Amino acid sequence: MSRSVLLLLTSPIPKLKSKVHAILQATKQYAKNSLYIQLQPMQKPSTPSSAAVFKLQHVAPTEDAFHLMQQFYQTNAALFKQIDLRIILDSFGAAPVPDPVVTKTTTSSSGQDQTYQSLRNFDIILHDFITSDANHKNRFLHDVAHCFPKCDLGQNFENIVPLPLPQTPLNDDASPRTTEDTSGVASVVMTTYDHVVLGGTFDRLHAGHKVLLTQACLLSSRAVMIGVTDDNFAGRSSVNYLSH
DSSP states (O other): OEEEEEEEEOSOHHHHHTOHHHHHHHHTTTEEEEEEEEEOOOOOOSOTTTSOSOOEEOBOOBHHHHHHHHHHHHHHHHHOTTSEEEEOOTTBSSSOOOSSEEEEEEEETTEEEEEEEEOOOOSEEEEOEEOSOHHHHHHHHHHHHHHOTTSOOOTTOTTEEEOOOSSSOSEETTSOOOHHHHTTSSOOBOOOEEEEEEEEOOSSOOHHHHHHHHHHHHHEEEEEEEEEOOHHHHTSHHHHHHTO
16 A cells, blocks of 8 residues: 555546545555545547647636535545545646646647646556557556656556556546546536635544635635634634534
């Protein structure tokens, strides 16, 4: 088992919504302490031999995406309490992708395309991408390694592992792709605001807190301000009772 595991989910969000329990169950044999989830619903390339199969890029903050994140947190809290689940939000929202990443903007026939590399370090990367094309698979592994340069993924990418799901793969090269898949499959894009403010005690950070903070980040285009109660307020009997 690994201390820090990244679960890279490339499937369209509607396909993931009914598989949350199975996905978390499949990660149990790998994750010892922390499980990070990166949602990157991707469009199938038309020429996989020459084009990038996978890249980290902006994902629209849709209602479907938020509800999926909420489902992951609630299911993990109910069934897999020993794992600290964290959903990475670097790629979501209207604001530029923040540190710890390196961003790159290229110009193509369809306009500007912003991609980035993550500087986070993981012991192992799990993914849901399945293909019967050996060249397609090899390019995917190289692309993932390029997107996460700080990870020690092995000479033959042995630390990039397909998620062992017992049922039909979530994502394969036979599945149809549309441009809507990349932004959450025809879901409503959340209205964003320059500044979002929230507050709480946050005593024993739990799934509900993570959902609240996630929603705040998705709704903000510039900054999130968080107020945390001080010791005197948190120590009052009624508040102290509620926080436990």
